[in-house]
Amino acid sequence: MSEPDIVKELDPLFNPKTVAVIGATNNFNKWGFSSFSSALAGSQTVYPVNRREEKIIGHTAYKKVTDIPDDIDLSVFVVPAPACPAVMEDCVEKGVKAAVIISAGFREVGEEGQKLEDEVLRIARKGGIRFVGPNCMGMWSATSDLRAYMFPLPSKPGPIAFVSQGGNLGGAVVMSAITRGLGFRRYISCGATADIQMEDYIEYFGQDPGVKVILAYIEGLNDGRRFINKVSEVTKKKPVIVLKPGKEEATVKAISAHSGSLAGTAIMHETAFNKCGVIPADGPEQMIDIATGFLTLPLPNGKNVAIITGGGSYGVICTEACATHGLDVIELPQEALDRFDKIFPPRWSHGNPVDPAGDRNFIGYLKAPTMLLELDEVDSVIFMGFGSLSGFSSMLTSGGMDSVIPTSMFSNMKGMDKILDGFTSKLASGEKPDLKSVKPFLSVFGSMLGSSADDMEEFLISFTQGMDTSVLADMMSAFPALMSGDTSQIGDMIEKLDPALSGMIAGWMGKYNKPVLTTTFSETETRIMDGVYTYPTAGKVAIVLSKLAWYKDYTEKHGVTLDKFELCEVLNEKLDKNK
């Protein structure tokens, strides 16, 4: 069978101007209600089709799709399976270009269902209609704001394309990813893939320059060889992250009951998968973690990692995680050790992981990553405990930090109100921060943190480089209260540092062209901030970095040299903004 041009074939599906929802209803309790509600929220003109009712949620209804006085680009089927062949005939007659068959009751219920499915496919092929499903939840397309879905799913545009053979899992992944700050260009709950196959979607995503990362949840494939042939072309250009259960016998049974996929195709050996260069994920959460990595980090040159940690034991845990996932926690060159000797107390770890061993002068922690990034031997830096302070601050304050810190701590700041006032009001009006003007303050504040005024100034110059001055102004505005002895805002102030941290880390990646992965102090989940994501645990960081390094190597072995910043669109937005 010759293969048609996939872009021509599938574009009508993703970019319709008119949509008919066949089986739309006023009965709140049916999927035909929520599917129509969902479609209405998109940008298309949407027509309800219902054989009995005159109006659906206030919109004029039509008995058949052929009755609609407008061209129809896309039909959504929410009718019982036995009605689908006739409805598909109507769509052919109407000249509909594509369909989404949400209806269930096909191959997954046995022989009768398989016959119905074959019949619908035959009619669609005859009329040149490509369709999603059946037995799916529908699809979402950002390029046309199409919401041909079973219920109103939250949506956010972005560079991910995702095809899922499980609707609930797919929806949960979409919602989790959006909560984290990622966005989708396409999301398809593909169901039984009677017509459009998993590999067709992936091939289509591969040709779309707006798609940077592809996700797929696969229970079974109709033609494993075709999948491998098509997908191995895509993986040379962009990462395809795949969640594929089926290693256990119990899973094969569960898959058969769920999607009707055959056990034989359900078990696909990892070796076959590796052939086509997909990146395996071990769960829905890990799919999102890996996608986040590709979208927020430049690709590393290789597997050499340097770790800087806010705690020795976390350095140990991270080292073990890195080594377990095939990364090299390298020995640092003597010159580097000598340089660290100058900024850290003598008790520092003298090796990789770099552990300042409880140094109270935080300037060293923030200088060390750039000193590591400068080394040719280092491909990536993991910066532990400094990505996001949001969890940290809330835990500090919940622990009663403010009741323990004596108000006297801030007493020697008194009299600096005026110095700060001038500085803050200039910042608020959008001026660049003039750090010289607040040097007496830096001196006192620095001494509280164990740093000299010069150290503080040098640090703040780099810290505030990529920073929105209004954020800095906001932070500074908390000081007058602190000086008067009100320590209740300490947690708030710590949290306000987050955008500055993100900006600094993004800046390092832009400058050194190397990934910098961060973790929280607190193992709490965070959201992407200014293009930078902070992972909660060392284990996640190690897995994500190992996949990036593996993928860089894989593409090179296949003769493709990707630009390091080709995929990390979320980071690029932040870096472009600062240019």
Place this chain on the structure above:
Amino acid sequence: MSEPDIVKELDPLFNPKTVAVIGATNNFNKWGFSSFSSALAGSQTVYPVNRREEKIIGHTAYKKVTDIPDDIDLSVFVVPAPACPAVMEDCVEKGVKAAVIISAGFREVGEEGQKLEDEVLRIARKGGIRFVGPNCMGMWSATSDLRAYMFPLPSKPGPIAFVSQGGNLGGAVVMSAITRGLGFRRYISCGATADIQMEDYIEYFGQDPGVKVILAYIEGLNDGRRFINKVSEVTKKKPVIVLKPGKEEATVKAISAHSGSLAGTAIMHETAFNKCGVIPADGPEQMIDIATGFLTLPLPNGKNVAIITGGGSYGVICTEACATHGLDVIELPQEALDRFDKIFPPRWSHGNPVDPAGDRNFIGYLKAPTMLLELDEVDSVIFMGFGSLSGFSSMLTSGGMDSVIPTSMFSNMKGMDKILDGFTSKLASGEKPDLKSVKPFLSVFGSMLGSSADDMEEFLISFTQGMDTSVLADMMSAFPALMSGDTSQIGDMIEKLDPALSGMIAGWMGKYNKPVLTTTFSETETRIMDGVYTYPTAGKVAIVLSKLAWYKDYTEKHGVTLDKFELCEVLNEKLDKNK
């Protein structure tokens, strides 16, 4: 060497009445400042010792511990390592009973440090002083509200005892666990364990009836054989969850730089570990996950699991996770399948996992778990997507659910305000819910959810059994706004269901004596609510359940029959409250 009575030996450490902080200072930038601040927040009388200053944060300071005009039970050392032998001599002279040596600069810095450590140990032994550390962050004890820690650490009393050879990791685990709603009876950052060994702490915890679960982070052991001998006695009675890096060569190096532990002892084979019955965790987060399981779930009889899922693909993922971790996702008996046929649409999965395949009538989802719990074959139930709706509701509303739901949806509720008013005001005054009085409302509301009024009533009777009536009143109070077309509170109402869900699930565990593990719809982290914890992912649920089943089996093989509710103190609190 004969072994002393561990309870007599260590009790003075955990229950002091007076504390001296030696090295307390007014310099904000030194650990002597934050250590003293921390100690002040505890319930003891705390004295600062400083050779130069007269007052420390307003408290009279003493040049030496021997100058303090009071008995001293516990000394905290925050002085440089070379000063420690003399300070320990003073403590012996003073008759101090126990010490916490926060100071670093001992074995981890080489031969000189080792000599100092040996000297301090010799003096302490001579004077009968047992000590924590050196090179540690200190300790926390709930029985005496002791906060002998390096900085003010959040604290919450509870049934966990935790000893950690990493201070930062330990602190982060404590803070994460507290954020989740767990509490600690003891937490010790044990440092170099020059005197009190890892196995001594664990033996002590083993003898304390207030401790239900023991956690340990171990980098190296001074005497592996002694550890195995002592710990294998403890694991027969209560679970000991251990995080022990050191499988990789790179980790051994990192451990040596961090804690000075020898590579030889750092690599302890899993076989040796298994001998003594500890439960291995693969990261800090997993330690907390497993501890949460033991504290919130009764022990299962065996490995047989039944899964009920809000989505087929999640059932597949959960089945794979269970099978991978050695659990049996069993075939259900025919009678059970027949019973499910009566409550689910024909398309349901007809097997385990039980998947109602998108049934809109939610009553079935909530009946199914008890039908599974009734089966003798089933040891545990995993209830997917119904543990906590908090993440779900926020995502629904962020997705614009309310803008899509037509106000007409609630129009047929009009006129029921009065019926509800009477019901709600009775609830608010503490009366039992009289569901008969709101039957017309149940009929309309049920029909919106695809349920009959009888179904709704039956369900609500069981749902509201363990429920605080004020929570129900709070939920009901949102209906008048809904009826008038204001759907903005839907997310809020969904979230208010959470305590009711927790109460229902706790009630099932109390009634059937079997664990019920729940997951969110959204893979979001949740907090323990009314004794019940909802895990974010199927993978975590499978790991935790497999550890519980393994531990039950392990104790039985060693001739111990634990009561199923012996360990789950957090759940028991909820169940006792309802009695």
